[in-house]
Amino acid sequence: MSVLAAWVVLSAATVQEPPVFRAEVGVVRVEALVTRKGVPVHGLTTSDFQVRDEGRLQDLEPVLEEETPVDAALVLDMSGSVRGAKLDSLKEAARAFLDGLHGGEQAALLAFREEVHLLQPFTPDLARARRALDEASSRGSTALCDAVYAALRLREPGPRRTAVVVFSDGLDNLSWLAPEEVVEAASRSDAIVYAVAVRQKGAGRETFLRDVCQRTGGRLFEIEHERDLRARFLDVLADIRARYVLSFYPGAGAAGWHALDVRLKKGKGDVLARPGYWRYATGP
Numbered sequence: 001m002s003v004l005a006a007w008v009v010l011s012a013a014t015v016q017e018p019p020v021f022r023a024e025v026g027v028v029r030v031e032a033l034v035t036r037k038g039v040p041v042h043g044l045t046t047s048d049f050q051v052r053d054e055g056r057l058q059d060l061e062p063v064l065e066e067e068t069p070v071d072a073a074l075v076l077d078m079s080g081s082v083r084g085a086k087l088d089s090l091k092e093a094a095r096a097f098l099d100g101l102h103g104g105e106q107a108a109l110l111a112f113r114e115e116v117h118l119l120q121p122f123t124p125d126l127a128r129a130r131r132a133l134d135e136a137s138s139r140g141s142t143a144l145c146d147a148v149y150a151a152l153r154l155r156e157p158g159p160r161r162t163a164v165v166v167f168s169d170g171l172d173n174l175s176w177l178a179p180e181e182v183v184e185a186a187s188r189s190d191a192i193v194y195a196v197a198v199r200q201k202g203a204g205r206e207t208f209l210r211d212v213c214q215r216t217g218g219r220l221f222e223i224e225h226e227r228d229l230r231a232r233f234l235d236v237l238a239d240i241r242a243r244y245v246l247s248f249y250p251g252a253g254a255a256g257w258h259a260l261d262v263r264l265k266k267g268k269g270d271v272l273a274r275p276g277y278w279r280y281a282t283g284p
Contacts, residue, residue, distance in 0.1 A: 031192060073109075077090075093234075094167075165196070197223070
């Protein structure tokens with residue numbers, strides 16, 4: 001497919017203003033992953049959590065939505081360094097991820113080189129996503145930041161959960177957008193960003209991916225060799241499946257950034273959740 005349709009919008013945003021996402025303000029939904037010694041904890045209920053919004057304890061809705069369908073956007077580095085055995089391993093890992101999606105869940109596929117290409121928009125027809133993956137090829141440079149931003153733009157408002165899963169093996173060398181702009185945009189989206197990256201000495205790529213994951217409550221997985229790709233992609237899917245979705249009505253409050261604190265009331269466990277959300281003024 002041709003260059004991502006949102007690319008023109010993306011380029012314009014670079015010139016005119018930083019990207020802005022508006023999260024739903026009527027209900028705040030927070031996805032939380034609980035682990036003990038790195039292993040996800042299952043079987044918790046709403047009563048096991050406490051959530052504070054700007055320090056104020058919130059009344060959580062009684063329904064946990066961890067079984068809500070997941071829409072997953074795979075954002076894959078198809079630059080010239082991803083070729084041969086590495087490209088084969090990446091496609092195998094992406095196929096394994098797609099095979100793990102359930103009926104009714106959707107997938108989108110983006111490839112980034114010197115441009116961002118939408119290989120497959122969100123679709124419940126996973127066979128179409130697999131065919132688009134099979135046809136993908138690698139060449140050129142690496143526009144990582146632009147690709148993450150473009151994937152966030154695919155997110156449609158609504159109750160469905162959206163995960164952006166990024167793979168990159170190199171440093172960004174061609175993006176229009178600055179890393180801090182994309183991190184800011186991610187903080188205004190309710191999508192969760194996960195990343196799988198080849199460990200390298202240069203810190204620039206890892207810093208961006210770690211920051212964008214942290215701001216959305218996701219995680220960065222680093223690998224040493226392409227043979228680890230399949231296992232890490234499946235780890236990402238298992239992480240997504242293990243998340244609890246907590247929701248509350250925030251009531252009156254000031255517009256702007258709202259810091260969130262998500263904890264377990266009792267017991268031990270590490271809780272991973274987004275650090276906050278943006279609230280916008282209502283009315284004229």
